[in-house]
Every structure is written in C-alpha cells, then in structure tokens.
Amino acid sequence: AEVKLADQLKLSIFVNPNLVDMGVTGFGMAGRMLRERLIDNLVxxxxxxxxxxxxxxxxxxxxxxxxxxxxxxxxxxxxxxxxxxxxxxxxxxxxxxxxxxxxxxxxxxxxxxxxxxxxxxxxxxxxxx
Structure with missing residues (x-):
C-alpha cells in the first residue's frame, strides 16, 4: 500500500518571490545568474x-x-x-x-x-x- 501511495505523491516547492534583495545583488550578472540557476527552472x-x-x-x-x-x-x-x-x-x-x-x-x-x-x-x- 505504501508503494502505491508513493507513486501518487507529487513534489511541491513554494518559493517566496522576495527571495533576493535586488538592492544587494543588483540587476547585473549576479542577479541574472541566480535567477537562471534557481527560479527560471521552476514552473x-x-x-x-x-x-x-x-x-x-x-x-x-x-x-x-x-x-x-x-x-x-x-x-x-x-x-x-x-x-x-x-x-x-x-x-x-x-x-x-x-x-x-x-x-x-x-x-x-x-x-x-x-x-x-x-x-x-x-x-x-x-x-x-
């Protein structure tokens, strides 16, 4: 029964949209790289x-x-x-x-x-x- 239930589970991740303080990371390469690595891959x-x-x-x-x-x-x-x-x-x-x-x-x-x-x-x- 546990194996059947495990097949039905879906992983969900909730991300706070204020994850990064843009005043600190800026709009340059550091902020863009963080967005590409972490946030852009999420649906x-x-x-x-x-x-x-x-x-x-x-x-x-x-x-x-x-x-x-x-x-x-x-x-x-x-x-x-x-x-x-x-x-x-x-x-x-x-x-x-x-x-x-x-x-x-x-x-x-x-x-x-x-x-x-x-x-x-x-x-x-x-x-x-």
Missing part, C-alpha cells in the same frame, strides 16, 4: 498578482489568466479577459487591459515596432522595478 503552479483594475492568476495545470473587475458579475466580481500559456510581462498585461477597454490596438495584430518605442518600453519597464 509556477499558483500565481496571483493583484492589479489596480483586476488580477493575473494561474492554478496549475490551467493557463495564466488576466481578470478585470466587473461589477455586473455578482458571483465573482471579475471577468476573464485573456488566457495565455505563459506568464505575460507587465507591458503585455497592460496592453491586454487597454485593448479590452478600447484604449489601444490589438497587440497580437501589430506588425513590429520602432526602435524608439522599444527603448521607451525598456526604460518604462526598468523604472517599474
């Missing part, structure tokens, strides 16, 4: 990030989902606006919200971007860290 099974207008979630084996607050939905108070098989970046999440609310073009239909737009997105992303 997030539970993910919850609250946003001013909704949330980003994952419950393994389901996909990552972007939710928007919806006062018309009495059951949950949220509605799903996008599902993805990978963790979207911060700019992607904002683009999904903007597109859903008519504030931007569909990001999946855009045909490339300019160099200045890419640099602006990079600087904006770094200031949010």
């Amino acid at each position: 997030p099974i539970y993910y919850l990030r609250t946003l001013p207008w909704g949330a980003l979630t994952r419950l393994y084996p389901n996909q990552f989902t972007v939710w928007q607050e919806d006062t018309d939905n009495e059951e949950t108070g949220y509605r799903m606006i996008k599902s993805m098989d990978r963790l979207p970046s911060n700019p992607e999440v904002e683009d999904i919200y903007d597109f859903e609310n008519g504030n931007a073009d569909d990001p999946s239909q855009q045909k490339g971007f300019g160099l200045l737009d890419a640099i602006g997105d990079f600087v904006l992303g770094m200031t949010r860290l």
Whole structure:
C-alpha cells in the first residue's frame, strides 16, 4: 500500500518571490545568474498578482489568466479577459487591459515596432522595478 501511495505523491516547492534583495545583488550578472540557476527552472503552479483594475492568476495545470473587475458579475466580481500559456510581462498585461477597454490596438495584430518605442518600453519597464 505504501508503494502505491508513493507513486501518487507529487513534489511541491513554494518559493517566496522576495527571495533576493535586488538592492544587494543588483540587476547585473549576479542577479541574472541566480535567477537562471534557481527560479527560471521552476514552473509556477499558483500565481496571483493583484492589479489596480483586476488580477493575473494561474492554478496549475490551467493557463495564466488576466481578470478585470466587473461589477455586473455578482458571483465573482471579475471577468476573464485573456488566457495565455505563459506568464505575460507587465507591458503585455497592460496592453491586454487597454485593448479590452478600447484604449489601444490589438497587440497580437501589430506588425513590429520602432526602435524608439522599444527603448521607451525598456526604460518604462526598468523604472517599474
């Protein structure tokens, strides 16, 4: 009976997202190497990030989902606006919200971007860290 039970067990590891103080390790090579060795190999099974207008979630084996607050939905108070098989970046999440609310073009239909737009997105992303 113990052998049968051992075959059904799954190893789960919970990692604190504040594992490293980026003020100490910095954003350079040391922080990147730690992330590559430890964190990048892990698969997030539970993910919850609250946003001013909704949330980003994952419950393994389901996909990552972007939710928007919806006062018309009495059951949950949220509605799903996008599902993805990978963790979207911060700019992607904002683009999904903007597109859903008519504030931007569909990001999946855009045909490339300019160099200045890419640099602006990079600087904006770094200031949010």
